[in-house]
Amino acid sequence: MSRTDWEVVIGLEVHTQLNTQSKIFSGASIAFGAEPNAQACAVDIALPGVLPVLNKGAVERAIRFGLAVGATIAPKSIFARKNYFYPDLPKGYQISQYELPVVVGGQIHLLVPDGKGGAYEKVVNLTRAHLEEDAGKSLHEDFHGMTGIDLNRAGTPLLEIVSEPEMRSSAEAVAYAKALHALVRWIDICDGNMQEGSFRCDANVSVRPRGQAEFGTRREIKNLNSFRFLQQAIDFEVQWQIDLIEDGGKVQQATVLFDPDSGETRAMRSKEDAHDYRYFPDPDLLPLVIDSAWIERVKGELPELPAALSGRFQGEYGLSAYDATTLTASREVAQFYLDTVAAVGSANAKTCANWVMGDLAARLNKAELDITASPVSATQLAGLVARIADNTISNAIAKKVFEALWNKEGDSADAIIDAQGLKQVTDTGAIEAIIDEVLAANPKSVEEFRAGKEKAFNALVGQCMKASKGKANPAQVNELLKKKLG
Amino acid sequence: MSLSLDEVRHIAKLARLELAEGDLAATQAKLNGIFGLIEEMQAVDTDGVEPMSHPQELAQRLREDRVTESDRRAAYQSVAPQTESGLYLVPKVIE
Numbered sequence: 180m181s182r183t184d185w186e187v188v189i190g191l192e193v194h195t196q197l198n199t200q201s202k203i204f205s206g207a208s209i210a211f212g213a214e215p216n217a218q219a220c221a222v223d224i225a226l227p228g229v230l231p232v233l234n235k236g237a238v239e240r241a242i243r244f245g246l247a248v249g250a251t252i253a254p255k256s257i258f259a260r261k262n263y264f265y266p267d268l269p270k271g272y273q274i275s276q277y278e279l280p281v282v283v284g285g286q287i288h289l290l291v292p293d294g295k296g297g298a299y300e301k302v303v304n305l306t307r308a309h310l311e312e313d314a315g316k317s318l319h320e321d322f323h324g325m326t327g328i329d330l331n332r333a334g335t336p337l338l339e340i341v342s343e344p345e346m347r348s349s350a351e352a353v354a355y356a357k358a359l360h361a362l363v364r365w366i367d368i369c370d371g372n373m374q375e376g377s378f379r380c381d382a383n384v385s386v387r388p389r390g391q392a393e394f395g396t397r398r399e400i401k402n403l404n405s406f407r408f409l410q411q412a413i414d415f416e417v418q419w420q421i422d423l424i425e426d427g428g429k430v431q432q433a434t435v436l437f438d439p440d441s442g443e444t445r446a447m448r449s450k451e452d453a454h455d456y457r458y459f460p461d462p463d464l465l466p467l468v469i470d471s472a473w474i475e476r477v478k479g480e481l482p483e484l485p486a487a488l489s490g491r492f493q494g495e496y497g498l499s500a501y502d503a504t505t506l507t508a509s510r511e512v513a514q515f516y517l518d519t520v521a522a523v524g525s526a527n528a529k530t531c532a533n534w535v536m537g538d539l540a541a542r543l544n545k546a547e548l549d550i551t552a553s554p555v556s557a558t559q560l561a562g563l564v565a566r567i568a569d570n571t572i573s574n575a576i577a578k579k580v581f582e583a584l585w586n587k588e589g590d591s592a593d594a595i596i597d598a599q600g601l602k603q604v605t606d607t608g609a610i611e612a613i614i615d616e617v618l619a620a621n622p623k624s625v626e627e628f629r630a631g632k633e634k635a636f637n638a639l640v641g642q643c644m645k646a647s648k649g650k651a652n653p654a655q656v657n658e659l660l661k662k663k664l665g
Numbered sequence: 666m667s668l669s670l671d672e673v674r675h676i677a678k679l680a681r682l683e684l685a686e687g688d689l690a691a692t693q694a695k696l697n698g699i700f701g702l703i704e705e706m707q708a709v710d711t712d713g714v715e716p717m718s719h720p721q722e723l724a725q726r727l728r729e730d731r732v733t734e735s736d737r738r739a740a741y742q743s744v745a746p747q748t749e750s751g752l753y754l755v756p757k758v759i760e
Contacts, residue, residue: 199730200730200731200732201728201730201731201732201733201734205734206728206731206732206733206734207732207734208732208734214736214738214751215750215751215752216738216741216742216751216752216753217736217738217751218734218736219738219741220734220737221737221741224741226741232726232727232728233725233726233727233728234727234728234730235727235728235729235730236729236730237730238727257718257719262679264681265758266753266755266758278718279718317758318752319757319758322749322752322754323754324757325747325754325755325756325757326754326755326756326757326758327749327750327752327753327754328752328753328754328755329751329752330753455679457679460718460719462719464719464725465719465721465723465724465725465726466718466719466724466725467724467725468724468725
């Protein structure tokens with residue numbers, strides 16, 4: 180239908196809740212799940228005369244993030260008041276950063292699935308990341324026609340990470356959000372719990388005819404707390420904007436909400452009141468000064484970053500970019516893989532990767548277990564890989580041994596192979612005996628093969644494998660069978 | 666720069682101030698007077714002067730990340746107009 184080829188432009192603002200003990204400007208706890216208002220102190224509820232005092236742990240996490248994305252850590256940044264009235268914001272303003280944020284620039288490297296089973300690399304530039312406080316929660320259930328306010332969340336430290344409008348599809352936006360989610364967990368600044376709101380995305384979405392230099396008018400989708408919703412909301416919004424323009428309409432700048440039940444986005448605030456926040460520097464807070472000694476110390480404490488480790492997996496272990504990225508999706512998975520390779524040797528790195536990403540991942544997924552709770556340890560998996568490598572067992576038998584390890588039928592691959600008699604038969608004489616039996620029992624297949632039917636050969640191989648209970652070395656069976664029939 | 670009466674109304678609304686129609690003109694004059702002051706200040710040559718965000722030339726003091734506050738909800742809520750199940754109650758907010 181459409182004659183115009185539309186290009187989608189997406190920028191993301193992600194609010195990551197920092198995993199400190201206490202709030203950003205007060206000594207109240209940020210632990211999840213407390214009784215309403217039990218963790219809202221005088222500063223958080225904005226009693227008169229209180230003053231905010233900045234949490235060093237929150238600043239340190241911002242520095243960690245800045246270093247991890249190759250950004251500039253501002254030697255001096257300032258806090259500003261963002262003014263608006265809402266009952267879950269007792270001060271009438273949110274303390275945030277406006278003109279001089281703590282983190283400037285930086286990049287996120289990602290691998291975007293191309294929808295055809297492959298993936299392409301993409302770099303998304305970051306505009307900034309700034310520290311701010313969260314607001315409380317409004318509960319609109321019926322309290323005799325009133326609204327209930329819980330201020331436990333008020334003052335929780337957030338790092339808002341703002342990307343450049345460089346994503347061109349919902350798939351790229353999701354890949355970016357996932358890469359960012361993995362990174363903040365990797366460097367341990369955020370627990371990444373999306374259900375509890377620790378990682379929330381706002382998506383700025385616009386469309387323009389391909390080739391046009393100027394951006395179209397954008398709408399901002401607020402508070403997307405799952406990757407699936409992010410994808411659905413962007414897809415719906417893009418189609419809505421294209422339909423509107425093609426019908427002769429014009430997109431008005433607006434803030435919209437996504438309704439997961441209907442799958443639609445709808446406008447939330449009227450335009451006149453939106454974004455009129457009258458920012459000004461907060462006189463209660465002095466400039467935040469970060470010296471190079473502090474930055475150096477934080478740098479020294481950072482773990483090896485996923486991008487570096489992924490590069491190492493590709494360079495040292497010969498893994499593909501896709502495998503390396505998958506194995507560095509979380510620190511726990513990467514560690515499990517490293518432990519497995521360390522135990523069996525890097526010559527088997529590729530086999531280890533296949534097992535960690537394949538059978539193990541699938542089994543963990545099915546059992547809804549985290550890799551840290553895996554019933555099969557890295558050492559046990561390494562033991563299994565070692566037996567595949569030295570031809571003690573075939574891949575098919577290895578899957579059986581893996582199941583047995585998972586079900587705790589033995590302590591090690593070796594113990595299970597011994598106890599269940601799964602050792603691969605490589606003795607030529609023994610295999611020949613099996614082949615002779617199979618040939619004698621299947622004269623029809625033999626005839627068919629002699630008549631030129633290739634399929635009959637595979638059927639005979641299958642029979643031999645079956646007769647050996649899967650233990651015969653398949654390559655040897657092939658070779659010896661050919662010889663016998665030849 | 667000077668403000669129109671509509672802008673004065675808008676600013677008052679954003680600040681949740683109730684301004685009687687009769688007070689608008691006087692408020693407009695006061696605000697415009699402040700703009701006059703700012704214009705005078707902007708005549709000063711500030712080339713090469715680093716802008717200050719705070720009148721004191723000091724850096725923010727930081728607090729160690731420790732929980733130092735205990736639950737004093739009962740005391741705070743004893744002066745709140747209305748509470749229920751630990752929540753502060755406010756007139757219905759609909760968005």
